[in-house]
Amino acid sequence: MKTVTNISDLRQQVKDWRQQGLKIAFVPTMGNLHAGHISLVEEAHKHADKIVASIFVNPMQFGENEDIDSYPRTMDNDKRQLIEAGTDLLFTPTPEIIYPKGLAKQSYVEVPNVSDGYCGESRPGHFRGVATVVCKLFNLVQPDVACFGLKDYQQVQVIQTMVDDLSMPIDIVPVPTVREASGLALSSRNGYLSAEEKAIAPALQQNLQWLAQEIQYSRKTSPDHSPDFIGLAKKAAAAIDATGMKTDYIHVSHAHTLQPASEDDKELVILAAAQCGKARLIDNLQLSLA
Known part of the structure; x- marks a missing residue:
């Protein structure tokens, strides 16, 4: 080289x-x-x-x-x-x-x-x-x-x-994002995490997965109604905060425009950031409702 x-x-x-x-x-x-x-x-x-x-x-x-x-x-x-x-x-x-x-x-x-x-x-x-x-x-x-x-x-x-x-x-x-076995996304910021913080950091991705499952379940059981994107995101944020992290944001958005998701959107992305000790962690999860 x-x-x-x-x-x-x-x-x-x-x-x-x-x-x-x-x-x-x-x-x-x-x-x-x-x-x-x-x-x-x-x-x-x-x-x-x-x-x-x-x-x-x-x-x-x-x-x-x-x-x-x-x-x-x-x-x-x-x-x-x-x-x-x-x-x-x-x-x-x-x-x-x-x-x-x-x-x-x-x-x-x-x-x-x-x-x-x-x-x-x-x-x-x-x-x-x-x-x-x-x-x-x-x-x-x-x-x-x-x-x-x-x-x-x-x-x-x-x-x-x-x-x-x-x-x-x-x-x-x-x-695609490379992850540790725990699900934590690899990041240069992970070097700032203590052993205790690294143990709780995977909760960020875990709650994105929970949120995605809830959205998909809502669409499946009530196809004529839009999932409560904002309400579900607030629940995920509360769960993240309960671990000791502090949620900066968690939003469900259109996968390409990044505008807030609407009931007609089929391709979505959940975007999130949270503070874990000195490290500001970001993560996301794409999902399709088609």
Whole structure:
């Protein structure tokens, strides 16, 4: 695996591959990699000849009360995992390379509607930072395909909408969430969990599954009436809070627009976030009522 830190070296390598007629897949990350990230690289191999990954802790997506300096940096271990997964090129830019004018003077990309609510409401400016850095990385790498994990379902929808709206010739490949045996979604944030907190954290997914079952049962037994999405979500939130976690949000939404679910919607997603000790956990569950 070749590692580059500057834009010119990145573009030269991509140009060489293009001249050979090779297809390129891209996996952007913030490092501190785990099996979930590696599953993105494994999926990328199914769609392209060459795999480019990036590690960049993006300051634009961190809020005022979020400490970017405390984000784990594990570059040596990250490189080892990427090499084992067959990554061809790793791009590791600094903030000065990505934002040479500084954040205050940086042009930005904003994706309306799907960026609103949920994590977008809890973390103002977060998805502006995500969309901006992903757009810039797409311009630098110019991949044919890019892989993103469905653990952050809203982020995937933001990126897909940006690609569609800006007519980017990139196929976005959503990759299923990798979970521990307990059902807890793999996340870099899990490193903040104590042993006691890690024991209760799976309750987030467990209650999403309960909520999905209740919605499906309601639709089956009362097909002419809409399930009580809000009431059932409140019960799930109360159950999550009873474990010692603190629910940030839990909503039943249209799977693509992320608008609140209506009685006519068939494809749904349950989106949730909860604080567990120092870790803010997010998770989701898709379900079909067709």
